[in-house]
Amino acid sequence: MAQHSLRDRVAIISMGCTRFAEHFDRSADELAIEAVTEALDGAGLTCDDIDAFWLGTYVSGISGMALARPLRLVGKPVTRVENMCATGSEALRAAVYAVACGAVDVAMAVGAEKLKDSGYAGLISPRTQDDGTRVNTSAPANFSLLAPAYQTRYGVTRDVFRAAMTHVAWKNHANGALNPRAQFRREVSKESIERSPAVAGELGVLDCSGVADGAAAAIVTRAEDAHKYPGTPLYIKALSLVTGDGSGAADPRYDYTSFPEVVECAREAYAQAGITDPRRELALAEVHDCFTPTEIVLMEDLGFARRGNAWRDVLDGVYDRDGELPVNPDGGLKSFGHPVGASGLRMIYECWLQLRGQAGARQVATAHRGLALTQNLGGAPGDCVCFISVVGSKPG
Amino acid sequence: MQPSTTQAGRRPVAGIVAYNAYLPAYRLQRGEIAAAVGSSARGARCVSGYDEDSTTLGVAAALPVVRGREPTVGGVWLATTDPVYADKTNATTVHAALDLQPGMIAADLGATLRSGIVALLVAARDGGLAVLADRRGGPAGGVDERAGADAAAAFLFGDRDPLAYVTGTASVTAEFIDRWRTPGAPDGAAWEERFGEQRYAELAGQLLARLSEAGVELGGVGRFAVTGINARAVRSVASAVRKATGAELEGDDLPDIIGNAGAAQAGLALASLLDTARAGETLLLISLADGADALVLRAADAIADRRGEPLRAQADRGVAIGYPQYLLWRERITAERPRRPDPDRPSAPFAWRNRRYKLSLAGGRCRKCGAIQFPLPRICYQCHAADEFESVSASGQAARIVTFTVDRLAFSLSPPLVSAIVAFEQGGRLQCELTDVRQPLHVGDVVVPTFRRGATVGGIRNYLWKARPVYPTTSAAPGPPGAERES
Numbered sequence: 001m002a003q004h005s006l007r008d009r010v011a012i013i014s015m016g017c018t019r020f021a022e023h024f025d026r027s028a029d030e031l032a033i034e035a036v037t038e039a040l041d042g043a044g045l046t047c048d049d050i051d052a053f054w055l056g057t058y059v060s061g062i063s064g065m066a067l068a069r070p071l072r073l074v075g076k077p078v079t080r081v082e083n084m085c086a087t088g089s090e091a092l093r094a095a096v097y098a099v100a101c102g103a104v105d106v107a108m109a110v111g112a113e114k115l116k117d118s119g120y121a122g123l124i125s126p127r128t129q130d131d132g133t134r135v136n137t138s139a140p141a142n143f144s145l146l147a148p149a150y151q152t153r154y155g156v157t158r159d160v161f162r163a164a165m166t167h168v169a170w171k172n173h174a175n176g177a178l179n180p181r182a183q184f185r186r187e188v189s190k191e192s193i194e195r196s197p198a199v200a201g202e203l204g205v206l207d208c209s210g211v212a213d214g215a216a217a218a219i220v221t222r223a224e225d226a227h228k229y230p231g232t233p234l235y236i237k238a239l240s241l242v243t244g245d246g247s248g249a250a251d252p253r254y255d256y257t258s259f260p261e262v263v264e265c266a267r268e269a270y271a272q273a274g275i276t277d278p279r280r281e282l283a284l285a286e287v288h289d290c291f292t293p294t295e296i297v298l299m300e301d302l303g304f305a306r307r308g309n310a311w312r313d314v315l316d317g318v319y320d321r322d323g324e325l326p327v328n329p330d331g332g333l334k335s336f337g338h339p340v341g342a343s344g345l346r347m348i349y350e351c352w353l354q355l356r357g358q359a360g361a362r363q364v365a366t367a368h369r370g371l372a373l374t375q376n377l378g379g380a381p382g383d384c385v386c387f388i389s390v391v392g393s394k395p396g
Numbered sequence: 397m398q399p400s401t402t403q404a405g406r407r408p409v410a411g412i413v414a415y416n417a418y419l420p421a422y423r424l425q426r427g428e429i430a431a432a433v434g435s436s437a438r439g440a441r442c443v444s445g446y447d448e449d450s451t452t453l454g455v456a457a458a459l460p461v462v463r464g465r466e467p468t469v470g471g472v473w474l475a476t477t478d479p480v481y482a483d484k485t486n487a488t489t490v491h492a493a494l495d496l497q498p499g500m501i502a503a504d505l506g507a508t509l510r511s512g513i514v515a516l517l518v519a520a521r522d523g524g525l526a527v528l529a530d531r532r533g534g535p536a537g538g539v540d541e542r543a544g545a546d547a548a549a550a551f552l553f554g555d556r557d558p559l560a561y562v563t564g565t566a567s568v569t570a571e572f573i574d575r576w577r578t579p580g581a582p583d584g585a586a587w588e589e590r591f592g593e594q595r596y597a598e599l600a601g602q603l604l605a606r607l608s609e610a611g612v613e614l615g616g617v618g619r620f621a622v623t624g625i626n627a628r629a630v631r632s633v634a635s636a637v638r639k640a641t642g643a644e645l646e647g648d649d650l651p652d653i654i655g656n657a658g659a660a661q662a663g664l665a666l667a668s669l670l671d672t673a674r675a676g677e678t679l680l681l682i683s684l685a686d687g688a689d690a691l692v693l694r695a696a697d698a699i700a701d702r703r704g705e706p707l708r709a710q711a712d713r714g715v716a717i718g719y720p721q722y723l724l725w726r727e728r729i730t731a732e733r734p735r736r737p738d739p740d741r742p743s744a745p746f747a748w749r750n751r752r753y754k755l756s757l758a759g760g761r762c763r764k765c766g767a768i769q770f771p772l773p774r775i776c777y778q779c780h781a782a783d784e785f786e787s788v789s790a791s792g793q794a795a796r797i798v799t800f801t802v803d804r805l806a807f808s809l810s811p812p813l814v815s816a817i818v819a820f821e822q823g824g825r826l827q828c829e830l831t832d833v834r835q836p837l838h839v840g841d842v843v844v845p846t847f848r849r850g851a852t853v854g855g856i857r858n859y860l861w862k863a864r865p866v867y868p869t870t871s872a873a874p875g876p877p878g879a880e881r882e883s
Contacts, residue, residue: 121735122805131750132742132850132858135815135827141803145817149799152839201801247777249817249827250769256799256817382817 003240005272008395010096011226011233012218014043017349019181020214020337028060028114029070031215035342036071036110039217043229047071050219051104053078056091056111057341059126067110082341084378085288086241086387087111088216089344093239093387095220105221111346112215113339123211123340137200140208142380143291144201149256150297154308162194162202164311165292169193169206169334171320172289176331178362183210183337207292212337216345218352223395232356234348237371238272238390240265248382256381262301265375265386270303273371273390279304279325282390283369284354286347288377289332299327302375302388326364329354344387347374355393370394409523411558411693414465416704417549417667418457419654420444421832423714424722426542432719433537441655443717444531444546446725446810447831447848447862450476451486453660454529455493455847458550460704462494462525463792468554469494471524472502475511475659478531479504480849480857482579489859490527492755493847495789500524509575509625512659513683516666516691519553520562526551528663532656533726535583543627545655549663559699560670560679564692566606568599571686575625589628596629597636599688604640612692617643618677621665624684625656633684643680646672653711664707666691671706673699715834725810736807741853752787757845757861759824760785768824788824790845795820795863797841800830809851818843818863832864842866 016038018031032055040046053076055067064078083090088111095107118124123139151161170190176182188206196204226233242265248254266278275281287302289295299310304325305318313319319327330336330350333343351372353359376387419442426437444453454474462469472494474487487502496502505511505518512528519526529548534540553562574592577584586592608614620643622634634645647668650661657664662683669679673695681691723729752758753771760772763786765779772785800816807813814830816837830837831848843863850858 119735120737124737127740129740129743129746131747131754132739133750133754133860135813135829136739136806136808137801137803137813137815137827138736138805140805141801141813141815144801144803145799148839152799198802199805200803245777250767250777250825252819252823252825 003268006096006100006239007237007272007274008223008235009100010220010236011223012236012348012352012391013221013226013229013233014039014219014231015217015349015352016042017181017216017346018214020183020210020212020339020342020346022116023213024116026213028057028112028213031114031213032067032110032112033070035112035215035217036108039108039219042231043219045106045219047073050076050106050108052076052095052098052107054091054094054107054109055080056082056087056109056344057113058082058084058087059124060112060114060341083385085290085340086344086376086378086385087341088346089374089376089387089389092218092345092348092389093241095218096236096239099220099222105225106219108217108219109345110215110217111342111344113341114213115211115339116213139380140203140291141200143294144203145256145381146293146297147202150293153255153257156311158202161311164296164314165202165207166190166193167314168289168292168295172328172332172334175321175329175362176335178360179331179336182331182335183212184331184335203291209290209333210335210337212339214337214339214342214346216342216349218345218348232393234352234355234391234393235395236389237392238269238388240269240272240388241385242268243385244379244383246383254382258297259301259377259381259384259386261384261386262298262375262377265388266302269388269390275371275390278302278373281369282325282371282373283366284326284329284351284364285373285375286330286332286350287327287375289328289334290338290377294377295327295332298375302373321362321364329359329362329364344374344376347376348389348391351391355391366393409520409553409562410555411553411561411696412670413552413554413556413558414461414702415549415551415667415670416457416460417547417664417707417710418453419547419707419710419714420448420453421715422717424717424719428719429537429542435537437542439652441542442545442547442657442714443722445832447850448546449480449849449857450478450529450531451480451489452847452849452859453531453546453548454490454527454550457529457548458490458494458525458527459792461550461552462496465552466494466496468556469496469500469525469552470554471500471519471522472496473505473515473518473524473526474503475505475515475526475528476530477507477509477511477658479507487527489755492751493859495756495758495791507579508685509659510683510685510687510689512662513685513689513691516551516662517565517567517689519551520565520691523553526553528660530658530660532658533582536723536728540584543651543656545657547654547657547660547664549660549667551663551666557698558696559702560673560693560695562691563678563694564607564610564612565690566603566610567687567689568602568606569687570595570599589626592626593628593632596624596626596684596688597632599684600633600636600682603682603688603690604637607690607692614641616678617641617680619644619646619669620680620682621645621647621669622682622684623661623665625658626684627651629684633682637682641680667707670695670699671703671708675699734807734811736805739807739851739853739858741856742858755859756789757791758787758789761788770824770826790820790824793820793822793845794866795843795845797837797839797843798825799839800837816843816863829862830864831862834867835865837865
């Protein structure tokens with residue numbers, strides 16, 4: 001038994017993405033309709049032309065009816081999927097598999113999330129009924145566990161690690177400032193980042209991704225049918241998902257300086273895509289910068305940096321927009337915002353723009369590198385799901 | 397004098413096998429309380445943390461007492477004036493947290509001040525564990541709030557090699573109004589103290605007569621202690637008993653340095669007597685509450701090597717908290733709510749299924765590969781063997797911090813919520829809340845598990861195990877700021 005690569009069998013022929021923002025004036029339904037309409041218009045299609053739909057939403061709807069109802073889809077198979085912060089990517093994965101196996105000709109993946117109706121600070125995750133023994137930590141607290149562990153293991157001082165965290169936030173805000181669809185469209189000084197109010201551990205408010213509303217959508221077909229639609233398609237090179245067994249807290253071998261799920265997921269994705277040196281083969285990477293230490297650790301888990309060296313690469317500007325491997329050129333979760341169910345497809349949307357030369361002021365060099373990576377992480381260190389895709393502008 | 401024997405059908409109880417007093421970590425200057433109402437006062441009172449209640453205080457006192465003796469414990473008798481639940485028994489929570497065998501009784505003794513000595517007398521007669529735990533307060537700024545204390549003590553009675561023999565008991569009962577409180581009300585009330593003082597003086601005389609009739613040689617008493625909520629009565633009776641017996645009074649300073657812990661005060665006084673007892677010495681404990689009760693003990697040779705941490709050593713350390721902090725912790729004033737959802741009510745069936753972990757901190761060790769996991773799982777994360785676990789407990793083990801965080805966003809009864817991944821010395825790790833954190837944390841710091849309360853939702857109190865850092869307790873360490881200082 002093995003996983004098999006779908007490399008170049010499925011193409012993305014159109015995409016849509018709303019601005020991510022505090023859309024107090026718009027519902028999840030309206031955001032989904034906007035993203036779906038943009039994607040349909042780009043391909044010259046209507047809902048009738050789509051054979052099957054997958055909706056990814058974390059907390060903003062239950063069942064496929066959450067999409068069928070607003071779009072008034074009649075007689076269509078519509079399914080809601082959920083896999084924490086990989087929810088939007090899970091919708092894409094289902095749509096790609098449906099096309100690849102021949103069950104349908106054209107499928108749509110939609111991610112939509114409405115987080116700003118709750119009135120609470122931060123992300124509110126649904127909890128199953130339990131006995132009250134689970135520690136009620138917030139997401140920033142969970143990810144802040146990385147910082148002291150990393151510093152201790154690699155002998156990095158708190159100040160130096162702080163500088164690397166600050167650089168991640170500064171870079172992603174600088175990138176987002178150039179992105180008309182980002183939640184936060186302004187640069188933020190390093191001084192402001194380091195002075196921001198404490199949230200958890202060593203994390204301040206400006207080490208955390210934006211809680212936002214938004215939606216994104218993608219239409220996929222078999223690769224050989226992509227020419228029937230206007231514009232240049234993107235080809236799926238790899239789709240990889242690893243769901244952790246939640247043993248991190250229990251397992252003494254786990255030291256909170258890495259995401260083993262990401263390492264395993266990347267290994268599979270690179271094998272599917274035929275990538276051996278991601279730092280030099282990828283034009284860009286959209287990674288799950290939910291909190292600044294996460295992005296630092298991901299650089300190592302994704303093979304962009306040697307173990308214990310990501311903080312140095314970050315400070316050297318390796319992952320800046322004009323660096324050796326631009327990471328989160330659209331601003332990332334940090335600045336583009338993080339409407340959970342939409343984020344995975346938003347990452348693909350940036351690859352869609354960048355690899356097709358449509359990223360405007362934040363366009364990165366893609367002439368000699370035609371591959372881009374997206375990565376989602378849901379859960380917490382030691383207990384997470386990881387999704388990775390590789391997409392390319394050319395088949396083969 | 398022969399060790400007393402109990403009613404027919406019960407095994408004879410020789411005496412106290414083990415004991416321990418527990419003072420929570422916090423101290424509040426009485427002057428700060430009094431200043432709020434334009435008054436002044438001296439000394440400090442003992443205050444429990446925001447996540448402690450009468451049940452958790454009792455568990456903290458009893459854990460060292462029962463450790464290693466779990467199979468010999470014959471019953472749990474819980475005394476408090478501040479029960480967490482009515483209708484539902486609180487002693488069962490203590491029983492579960494101590495991981496005792498199911499084949500025994502665990503019972504509350506009613507939310508009265510007399511219940512403390514009653515727990516001792518019942519356990520002295522029937523065997524078992526007397527747990528005296530209380531939190532005392534009163535109207536803001538007032539005498540009860542200043543004079544009260546939060547504390548617990550636990551005494552295991554049995555017939556095997558006791559550290560003190562029970563040599564006599566006596567009780568007298570009288571109905572009069574001295575102290576009273578409406579069930580469920582936070583604050584009690586008192587009649588003029590002099591009225592109760594007279595009644596208790598009469599009762600103490602009757603009590604001593606009954607002890608003499610029962611064969612207790614009053615002149616042979618070495619040291620004695622008197623406890624009660626009526627301070628005038630306690631002083632009066634102590635003076636009379638000293639005259640009648642010639643014995644030395646012990647623990648009359650406890651209300652000053654700790655406060656009066658209500659139903660637990662008799663336990664503190666007894667612990668104080670035992671802490672300094674010499675083998676062969678006769679000890680007399682008298683409690684004044686709606687009558688008078690006496691417990692007479694004779695210290696055995698085992699007393700020398702079976703003492704817990706002395707009460708006075710615990711009293712000498714503590715962390716000063718301010719009066720506003722106390723009022724917030726006691727929910728006398730309402731704190732700002734975090735902009736986060738309130739916690740859910742714990743599920744009764746879920747909690748029952750998971751009781752071995754939730755209440756006893758038990759997990760499992762894989763018989764195939766040795767990996768330790770909490771709670772006991774069906775499938776091992778390491779070797780994937782199914783249903784191959786033997787039960788292990790982390791209670792009583794030390795652990796080290798693997799990594800930690802201070803969470804200013806999460807809901808907590810007293811923000812911020814501090815949590816850590818901790819690794820136990822005998823293997824196994826878990827994520828838990830930390831409590832009683834007084835200094836900056838570091839990876840590698842030593843912590844120990846402690847049974848605490850979480851939020852109360854829908855009247856259901858969520859109990860869980862946390863961990864608290866272990867701080868040096870050597871006398872060379874500087875004294876706690878503010879504690880025991882006169883204001």
